[in-house]
Amino acid sequence: MTALFALATSLLWGLADFGGGLLTRRTPALTVVVVSQSIAVAVLGAIVVATGAWSEAGPQLWFAVAAGLVGPVAMLSFYKALALGPMGVVSPLGSLGVAVPVSVGLVLGERPGLLQVAGIVVAAAGVVLAGGPQFRGAPVQRQAVLLTLLAAFGFGAVMALIAEASTTLTGLFLALFVQRVTNVVAGGTALYVSVRRGAPALPAEGFPWASLPALAFVGLADVAANGTYAIAAQQGPVTVAAILASLYPVVTALAARGFLGERLRAVQAAGAGLALAGTLLLATG
Secondary structure, three states: OHHHHHHHHHHHHHHHHHHHHHHOOOOOHHHHHHHHHHHHHHHHHHHHHHHOHHHHOOOOHHHHHHHHHHHHHHHHHHHHHHHHOOHHHHHHHHHHHHHHHHHHHHHOOOOOOHHHHHHHHHHHHHHHHHOOOOOOOOOOOHHHHHHHHHHHHHHHHHHHHHHHOOOOHHHHHHHHHHHHHHHHHHHHHHHHHHHHOOOOOOOOOOOOHHHHHHHHHHHHHHHHHHHHHHHHHHHOOHHHHHHHHOOHHHHHHHHHHHHHOOOOOHHHHHHHHHHHHHHHHHHHO
16 A cells, blocks of 8 residues: 555656646746645645544644645745756756655664665666756756755655654645645745745736646645655555655656657666666565
8 A cells, every 4th residue: 555655646746746847837936836735725625624624633733834834945946946957967856855754764763675675776766867867068056956955855854744744534634734724825925025026926928827727736736645645654664655756757757758749868768667666676575
């Protein structure tokens, strides 16, 4: 069950990243974050009311609040790093955030078996290569590297925090709701400050109503990914769940290939193969 939910997480995150990347080509990244997460808040709010999840409120929700504060910072740092580029360096570095939940699992006493250790190493190498790292070319700005590492730490911290925010399914609904409300408040504040400084909140043609279904998909897929990861981390070793959930760059690359016709570079194809091999080792270990 851990492998199944973790792989579902990678699928959902990969598709959400693909959709978010397309949307930010026309709409400011902050607006994409705020609108997509607001839609998620509305849906989660209805689920919380319908399931009576308010009864699960407790101190553990502070983990959800922390995840909600860290998430927007990580996302905006990542978008800024992508703008500074090159993407072939930024994207693989961003996947290093998996080290955070893996480290948490090891600190808590998890000791994966030999096959699982091999699977973790192989899958992690595949994730990095699937991003298409550039081994030559123009030097990378130090600011881009620092922003990417900040984003990676933030992504990993969100994975670790959300796994601690609940112990039951209804509690998970409430934790995700609290996380997304915090996301919207933090992102909305950042958007307000950005607009006050003169940055546009919307594209020149106005609010992208035609993109509303895509915005909803991005927000809901991201929420669902957080939920499936939390379940995966509770069902089995966090070290295994975190590595399998971090295969999302492979999904993003394959989505770009399928929907946009982008051709995978040799290093990306090799990374996808390694990620698959690592997944099989983890599943059999």
